[in-house]
Amino acid sequence: FPEPAAPAAAVPEAPKNFRAVSYSGETTNLNWDAPETQPDRWLIRYRPIGGSWINAGTTSLNNYYTVTGLSASTSYDFIVYAENGSTAWSGTRSAGSSIATAMTLPTTPANLQAHDYTGTSVRVTWETATPHGADRWLIQCRKNGGAWTNRNISTYKGYVASSLDVNTTYEFRVYAERGSTAWSGVRSAVSNTVSVTTLPAQPTNLTVTDRQPFSISLSWSTPIPHGADRWLIQRRAIGGAWRNCGTSTNTSFVVTDLSPNTTYEIRVYSEAGLVAWS
Secondary structure, three states, X not given: OOOOOOOOOOOOOOOEEEEEEEEOOOOEEEEEEOOOOOOOEEEEEEEEOOOOOEEEEEEXXXXXXXXXXXXXXXXXXXXXXXXXXXXXXXXXXXXXXOOEEEEOOOOOOEEEEEEOOOOOOEEEEEEOOOOOOOOEEEEEEEEOOOOOEEEEEEOOOEEEXXXXXXXXXXXXXXXXXXXXXXXXXXXXXXXXXXEEEOOOOOOEEEEEEEEEXXXXXXXXXXXXXXXXXXXXXXEEEOOOOOEEEEEEOOOEEEEOOOOOOOOEEEEEEEXXXXXXXX
């Protein structure tokens, strides 16, 4: 006798209250309410607005799914089905849920770094996937752990923050944004945070105030505040190696132990820290 046919899988009830609950530049998180009788799995599909449906995947563990591999700043439709049967995508399928539509965010800036900092400026750069869907990037900073403030915007992947305080710790972070008006459009998730301490103020106008056979008197200028604990003085005979002469806690110094009738080069650094020369 022939084997009796296997009973057809019961038609599952359609999921309800389907919605996009959160999204990034490349993902969208979906959620829905399940009926009392749980199906064998859920089937998730998506399409760019006006495009063809794409099978995103299946889940049988919960009523939650994250669609990945999306394009930034792009509108998508999403739909979910309940399914019973031994093989995914070929079992007995419910009617589809309502369609949820969501637009992904601009791509989150990544690998934010600080470069080329001085006493009053810092250059920050970041990376982004392409296409990124951003009209601009928003730069925020905070000083010494204070409140975040809006610093500026950039239309390329870099920014120079100027007019900073010397010997001060700043943190920077960046968002991607789309929309017609800066600071009020749709933002990406925030980048990593980078921290940098500006240098003490650079000495300027180094001047020889007096010359003797065995010594040279110096003075220099500095902004106030300068952020320096001391100044470091170095000298070398023309063509020789630089040598540490000493330190000063004011903007003058006498270099001694020189040879008569010899030409020297002299330079000065400002330094902050507990131990001189380090």
